[in-house]
Amino acid sequence: MLRFWPILVLLLGGLFxxxxxxxxxxxxxxxxxxxxxxxxxxxxxxxxxxxYGPEMGxxxxxxxxxxxxxWASWCIPCRTEAPxxxxxxxxxxxxxxxxxxxxxxxxxxxxxFIQQYGLTFPSVYDGRGRIGIEYGYYGVPETFVIDxxxxxxxxxxxxxxxxxxxxxIEQVLR
Amino acid sequence: xxxxxxxxxxxxAALILSVLGxxxxxxxxxxxxxxxxxxxxxxxxxxxxxxxxxxxxLEWAILTDDFSVSYVANxxxxxxxxxxxxxxxxxxxxxxxxxxxxxxxxxxWLVGLRAGQSLDVWRAPVALGTLFAVQVFFFAVxxxxxxxxxxxxxxxxxxxxxxxxxxxxxxxxxxxxLMYLGFVGLSVxxxxxxxxxxxxxxxxxxxxxxxxTLVAWGFLTAAIFTGKWWSYEILGWGGYWAWDxxxxxxxxxxxxxTAFLHTAQVQERKGLFKGWNFxxxxxxxxxxxxxxxxxxxxxxxxxxxFASGPVGAWFLVFLLGVLAVGLGLLARVSSEIREAxxxxxxxxxxxxxxxxLFFGTFAFVVVLGTLWPLVVEVVSGAxxxxxxxxxxxxxxxxGIFMLLLMGIGPVLPWRNTNAQVxxxxxxMLVALGVGxxxxxxxxxxxxxxxxxxxxxxNLTAIWLMxxxxxxxxxxxxxxxxxxxxxxxxxxxxxxxxxxxxHFGVALAALTIAFSQTYRVTEQKTLQVGETWQxxxxxxxxxxIGAREESNRFAAIAPIEVRSTSREGWGADxxxxxxxxxxxxxxxxxxxPVVRYSLYNDYYFVLMQFDQEKGQWATIKLIVTPMVLWxxxxxxxxxxxxxxxxxxxxxxxxxxxxxxxxxx
Amino acid sequence: xGWLLLLALALAQPSPNTPPPDFSPEVFEIARExxxxxxxxxxxxxxxxxxxxxxxxxxxxxxxxxxxxxxIREFFVQRYGxxxxxxxxxRGLTLWVWLSPLVGLGLLGFGLWRxxxxVRARAQLTASDVSEEEIARLEAELQPRERQP
Numbered sequence: 001m002l003r004f005w006p007i008l009v010l011l012l013g014g015l016f017x018x019x020x021x022x023x024x025x026x027x028x029x030x031x032x033x034x035x036x037x038x039x040x041x042x043x044x045x046x047x048x049x050x051x052y053g054p055e056m057g058x059x060x061x062x063x064x065x066x067x068x069x070x071w072a073s074w075c076i077p078c079r080t081e082a083p084x085x086x087x088x089x090x091x092x093x094x095x096x097x098x099x100x101x102x103x104x105x106x107x108x109x110x111x112x113f114i115q116q117y118g119l120t121f122p123s124v125y126d127g128r129g130r131i132g133i134e135y136g137y138y139g140v141p142e143t144f145v146i147d148x149x150x151x152x153x154x155x156x157x158x159x160x161x162x163x164x165x166x167x168x169i170e171q172v173l174r
Numbered sequence: 175x176x177x178x179x180x181x182x183x184x185x186x187a188a189l190i191l192s193v194l195g196x197x198x199x200x201x202x203x204x205x206x207x208x209x210x211x212x213x214x215x216x217x218x219x220x221x222x223x224x225x226x227x228x229x230x231x232l233e234w235a236i237l238t239d240d241f242s243v244s245y246v247a248n249x250x251x252x253x254x255x256x257x258x259x260x261x262x263x264x265x266x267x268x269x270x271x272x273x274x275x276x277x278x279x280x281x282x283w284l285v286g287l288r289a290g291q292s293l294d295v296w297r298a299p300v301a302l303g304t305l306f307a308v309q310v311f312f313f314a315v316x317x318x319x320x321x322x323x324x325x326x327x328x329x330x331x332x333x334x335x336x337x338x339x340x341x342x343x344x345x346x347x348x349x350x351x352l353m354y355l356g357f358v359g360l361s362v363x364x365x366x367x368x369x370x371x372x373x374x375x376x377x378x379x380x381x382x383x384x385x386x387t388l389v390a391w392g393f394l395t396a397a398i399f400t401g402k403w404w405s406y407e408i409l410g411w412g413g414y415w416a417w418d419x420x421x422x423x424x425x426x427x428x429x430x431x432t433a434f435l436h437t438a439q440v441q442e443r444k445g446l447f448k449g450w451n452f453x454x455x456x457x458x459x460x461x462x463x464x465x466x467x468x469x470x471x472x473x474x475x476x477x478x479x480f481a482s483g484p485v486g487a488w489f490l491v492f493l494l495g496v497l498a499v500g501l502g503l504l505a506r507v508s509s510e511i512r513e514a515x516x517x518x519x520x521x522x523x524x525x526x527x528x529x530x531l532f533f534g535t536f537a538f539v540v541v542l543g544t545l546w547p548l549v550v551e552v553v554s555g556a557x558x559x560x561x562x563x564x565x566x567x568x569x570x571x572x573g574i575f576m577l578l579l580m581g582i583g584p585v586l587p588w589r590n591t592n593a594q595v596x597x598x599x600x601x602m603l604v605a606l607g608v609g610x611x612x613x614x615x616x617x618x619x620x621x622x623x624x625x626x627x628x629x630x631x632n633l634t635a636i637w638l639m640x641x642x643x644x645x646x647x648x649x650x651x652x653x654x655x656x657x658x659x660x661x662x663x664x665x666x667x668x669x670x671x672x673x674x675x676h677f678g679v680a681l682a683a684l685t686i687a688f689s690q691t692y693r694v695t696e697q698k699t700l701q702v703g704e705t706w707q708x709x710x711x712x713x714x715x716x717x718i719g720a721r722e723e724s725n726r727f728a729a730i731a732p733i734e735v736r737s738t739s740r741e742g743w744g745a746d747x748x749x750x751x752x753x754x755x756x757x758x759x760x761x762x763x764x765x766p767v768v769r770y771s772l773y774n775d776y777y778f779v780l781m782q783f784d785q786e787k788g789q790w791a792t793i794k795l796i797v798t799p800m801v802l803w804x805x806x807x808x809x810x811x812x813x814x815x816x817x818x819x820x821x822x823x824x825x826x827x828x829x830x831x832x833x834x835x836x837x
Numbered sequence: 838x839g840w841l842l843l844l845a846l847a848l849a850q851p852s853p854n855t856p857p858p859d860f861s862p863e864v865f866e867i868a869r870e871x872x873x874x875x876x877x878x879x880x881x882x883x884x885x886x887x888x889x890x891x892x893x894x895x896x897x898x899x900x901x902x903x904x905x906x907x908x909i910r911e912f913f914v915q916r917y918g919x920x921x922x923x924x925x926x927x928r929g930l931t932l933w934v935w936l937s938p939l940v941g942l943g944l945l946g947f948g949l950w951r952x953x954x955x956v957r958a959r960a961q962l963t964a965s966d967v968s969e970e971e972i973a974r975l976e977a978e979l980q981p982r983e984r985q986p
Contacts, residue, residue, distance in 0.1 A: 002449075002508055005501035013494045019473035019548050020486050026475065028557055028874070031918040104887040106854070128891045136916040138874035138888070411883030418878050446956060475877050514959040531949060535941035542941075546925070546934045558931055559872050561880070561923030568938055695865035695882065699856040764885055781885070785854050792857055 028138055030155035036060070037068070037146045038134045042124035045102065045110055052122050056099065060150050065172035066097045068144040070132055071123075072105045073113040075140045077159035082117040088165055089121035095173060103129035103140065147172050178243040181231030182323040188224035188275070189313035191217055192306050195282075199303030203372075208295050214302050215286035221309065222279040229276050232269060232322055236262050241333050244324035245269055251335035253725045258336060261347045265336050267470060267485065268322035270350070274466075275312035277358045282309060285362055293369070293382070300369035304499075308361055311492050320485050338726065338756040338763055345404035353397035353424060357462040359390025360427060363434075364459035364500070367452050371503040376448045376511055380441045385819065387438070387455075391431045392815035398424055399808030407768055412695060412777045412796030414804070417565040419474040422544045423465030426537050430458035433533035436526045443588060444523060448511045449504060454530075456500025461537075463493045473548065525583035532576045539568055566690065570621065577628040577683055580676055581635040584669075598638045606631035625687030632680035636673045667818055674814030682807035688800040697781065699792045709797055710742030711735055711776070718788040727755040729762075731780050731791040735769075744771025751780035751793060766796075775801040857890060864897045867906055871913055872921050880923060 019025070032038075041057035048056075058066055069085060071078040089098045100123030102110045107125055114123065126132060135144060136155075143156040145168045153171060156164065195217040202210035232245065236259050241247040249266040250259060263269035282305040289298040316322065340346050363383040370379035401424070402414035415421060434454040441447045468474050471486025517523050543560045550558050585598050609630030613623025640659070643666075648658035663670045698706050700715040707713075716732045730752045737745045749767040756763065769776040777796035784790045868882035873889040881892045892913070899909050913921045925931035933940075 002453075002501070002505045005497070005505055009494050009497050009501070012497070013490065015545070015548060015552060016467070016471070016473055016490050016493075018552055020471055020490070022551075025472060028917070028920060029555075031916065128894070129887055130891060130895070133888065133891060133895065134916060136874075136918075138917075409883070411879075413883070416878075416880075416883075450952070512959060513956050514962075515956050516960055517953050517956070527949060531942065531945050534945050535938060538941035538945070539937045542937045543934055546931065550930050554930060556930075557918065557920040558925050559920050559923050560925050560931075560934055561872065561878075563870050563924040564934070567924075568935075572938060694862045695860075696862050697857070697860040697865075699859060761885060761887075782857060784856070790856050 027157060028136075030136055030144075030152070032136060032144070032152040033154060035152060036150050037066070037144065037152045038131075039150075040131045040134065042101070042126055042131060045107065045114065045123050045125050047111070047114060048122040056122055056124055058099070058146065058150070062097070062150065063148055064095070064097050065148045066099055066144075066146040067168065067172075068099050068101060068135070068146060070101045070103055070135070070137050070140055070142045070144075072103055072140045073109040074105070078113075078141045079117070081141055081159050082113070082119060084160060084162060084165060085121060086117065086119050088169065092169060092173075093121075096169060099124070101126050101131060103127070103132045103137070143168070145172060176242070177231045177235035177238065177240050178323045178325055181228050181235065181243070182321070184224045184227040184231060185272075185313065185316055185321075185323065188221055188228060188279070189310065189317050191221040191224055192279075192309040192313055195221060196303055196306040196310055199299045199306055202295075202299035203303065206295070211295060211299050211302070214299070214306070215289070218279070218283040218286040218302070218306075222276075222283045225272075225276040225279045225313075229263065229272055232263050232272060233260065235323075236260075239333075240329075241331070242326050242329040243322070244326050245322040247326050247330055247333045249336055250333045251725065252332050254336060254341070255724060257344065257347065258341050258725075261340075262336055264350045264354075265340050265346070267483075268316065268320045270354075271312055271316055271320055271485075272322055273351070274354050274358060275309060275316065277354050278305070278309050278312060278361065281358055281362055282306065285365070293366075294373075294375075296373040297366075297369035297375060297379075300372045301365040304365035304368045305361060311488075315485060315488050319488060320483070335725070335756075335758050338754065338759055339408065341725065342754070342763070342765055343404055343408045345400055345407070349397055349400040349404050352393050352400060356390050356392075356394030356397050357427065357465070359386065359393055360431060360455075360459045360462055362386040362390070363455050364496075367455045368499060368503060371452060371507050374507060374510065376507070377441070377445060380438050380451065384438070384442075387431065387435060388815060388819055391428070391435060392812060392819070394424070394428045394431060395808070395815065396812050398428060399805065399811075403805055403808075406801065408765065412693060412766070412798060414689075414801070415562075417543075417562045419476045419544045420465065420469050422540050422565075423461070423468050426540050427458050427461035427465065429533050429537040429540070430454055430461055433530040433537070434458055436533075437530045440517075440523050440526050444515055444517070446513050446515050446517065446523075447527075448513060449508050450530075452500070452504045454534075456497065456504065457537075460493060460496045460500065461541075463489065463496055467493050468544075474544065520586065522583060522586045522588045525579050525586050529576065529579040529583060532572055532579065536569070536572050536576075539572070540565070543568070573683060574624065574628065577632060577680065580679065581628075581632040584639055584672070584676070585635050594642075598635070598642075601638060602631050602634045605634040619691055622687050622691050625684050629680050629684040632676060636677055640670075640673065667820065671814045671818030674817060675811050676814075678807045678810035678814060681810065682804055685800045685804040685807060689798045689804065693796065693798045695794065695796045697792060697794045699782075699790055701790050702788075706793070707738070708795065710737055710739035711745055711795075712738050713778075713793065713795070715791055715793070716748075718783055718791055725756070729753045729755070729780070729783055731783060731793070733778060733793065735776070735778075742776075743773050745769055745774070745776045749778050751778045751791075753780050753783070764794075770802045772802060774799050858894060858897055860893055860897055861900070863900060864893055867896050867900075867909055868893050870910065870923050872923055874917060874921065 037058050039057065039059040041055045041059070043054060044052055044056050058068065071082070085098055098121040100119070100121060102123050103126045105127065110123070110125065129137070139157060141159060143160055144152055145154040145156070147153050154168065156168070195214050198210045198214040198217060202208065202214060235243040235246050236250050239246070239250070239252045245266065245268050249269070250262050254262070264273045282302065285305060286302060289302065293301060363386050366379040366383045370376055401421070405416070406412070406414040434451060437447050437451055437454060441451050467486065467489040469476070470489060473486070517527065519528070543565055546560050547558050550556055581602055582599065585602070586595060606627040608627070610623045610627030613626040614620070618626070643662050644655050644658045647653070647662055648655045651658070694709065696708060700706055702715050702717055705712055705714045712735070714734045716734055718729070718731050721728045721730055730750050732748060732750045734748050735745050737743055747769060749769065751767050752765055753762040754765055764779050764781060766777050766779045775798045777798065779794040779796070781792040781794050783792070865882045869880050871881040871892060873879045873881050873884035873886055875886045875888045876884045881889045895912070896909055899912065910922060919926055925934055927935050
């Protein structure tokens, strides 16, 4: 049996080599993909209440695709992402709802962030991240792509690039 | 001469010298010329000096806040306290490899010194060559991939600082060094094994490496226990072993080394198991490389992981290389090792083999459990976790068998049983039963009761063996029992030392059973001045304040604790629970305050506090029984190991008339 | 209390300033079996990350509602998948990791048994290495020399 040692070594080597070559070892696939997005309704952050009302959220029968973006003021990649989301919001505001969910944050800091980047897409306040957990989030930023029937199409963990965001928008508008 | 320049030059020098040493060893082996061997031995001292110089240069750079050296800029800070600066070399990847390489050169030099006495000219070159090859690898990794002395073009005014988790406790100075001493130490028996297989002298290496293996094992054990203690004191979760992949990576070589220590005795006595011992030591050494590979490759998620990079691929190749060399040589010579003999299961050899079986299985389970998430991801793409609950449950049945064997083994004589032994075994089983029933009568769980029974069982075994030996000696020589005990202890160091170690292991098993089963965690938010009554304790929050320290900012919530019943015995005192805020960390580090007592440990952690008005604080309380005894057990094991290793003084003149039973 | 304001500013990760609920020991026992999603290998009981704190709160609430441990575990599995459990499910591929002690014992035990049998066989072989004919000759040599002059 000992003469099979090269096989053991090769197997181990192959396993570890694959392990090191994985593009995203820490990536977690969302179990919500293909399932209806969990509905919720959270209080909006102050600047948006005039336009959208006291609360907002994802619910059945919305009829519009949603890009749910989980963010926090202390998250560095969120700062790069915010202007990008704002631009796409301006362009597609009638077709796609871009909804931000502010987690693990204080309202004051969130408001400062919104002011700094001039964000006009609505964001709700989820101070302790309860709704984030409902969606199975494991970091910020995360973006959930929800089609007009309320089904989750994809979960993007990490910062969105312009190409990726465009791809998701096209996907939901099909 | 700047530290960076000195360090870089001496590092390259160490690499070149190691390559030269390897070349000389190869020449000595192929040409059968002892002069090359002598040159290689001398070179090993030079390599050690070069490595020490490089390490010293790194310390110099850190202590003088020389931020033109990349390692210092990335991992040190001018505001670090002195002791933190002294241990910063092994706080991050490049420096830790330098420490490893330095220790390897030291071991190689020592082997060179002793090789004259123990190794013949056929084997010494191979053994030294193997050790030089390992050195070449580590220095090459540093020179080509993970250079500590890279020059920083625009030195910043201050460095990025050290990981705060590594600054909280002085154990940082001790545990990694002990761990590396253990890991690197295993390279020596491995080198001897390779030499034995190449020179086709399969028996003598076992005797020669006895001391080396025990030293490495002792360091590993001490490192594991100090690591447990450090984790317990620092991390604020009240536990000492999380079955984190990197913790597993340190226990796998320990398990294999323990198995090897015991099967080596079978080979010493009976000349059997030669092939198995080669395999065990190869796997044990490979397991140490596996551990360093895991921490530096990013293959597995772990709290212990260093930053990953191209280093991982190098370590993978090295790991596969070690396995290939060891197993390949073994495959080549295994047909030559024609052993003949008889092993009866009801004998000491039987017990040792059965013990090795369980240690080997345990190592197998830990390896599989650690790697299974990766395997599952390769096969199906799904992500699963294999964590503490799994390992804790699986180690219970294995642990029980190992404790049973640990008791029986020394009691059984070599070759076969006799009536005296049967009587001893009966006494031990009675102790097992009584202990278990006692636990159940006290209302303890089945697992803990069984642990008490096993402790009594092992205690009885040790007592019987010692008493028997003392009785026989004092009777046959007509000396008082005390003197007989003293003489026996001095002349049979290995036996007595192993009694001490086994006692320590039994005690550790007992404390682990208690502390795991009866640990309780609770959390409550208190207003300033409010009292919390729980678990026989009265906890009062006194105030909330702050303190600024050189490298951090701390929020302090002193509490006053009074024990109100026997359950909370030993907890009285005033404790300053704190949250440490480090500038480079986004969330604060909760540092626990631990109150030890012989009975319970009381663990107080400040979780959160009122940031606006300072009126409330959230305190987490963890009560763990008997943890103190775990550290005592670790100390006992290390002392037992030292006892075995201690050079025998003037030997007690052999006045034995009859051989000691079972020896 | 000026230092507290300083502290609030020093905190890079601001979080809501409400005190968390009290947690019974059972909350931590359940949390210990769940992985903290955001940390590198800590359980939800040990970690201080925001997600872990919220997970403990969820566990406490569900316990108060009378949910069982299995139901609480299922709650998190529904949102994060099997990965959130530190104890791998005993089915499919992960069943094998539960069987690993038996597999290990079986493999090593079998190897040991084969080895010992081989060693014993070789011992008996060397014991009977001498052939019958040679034994007869020996016996003959050892007979008293009757016909020697």
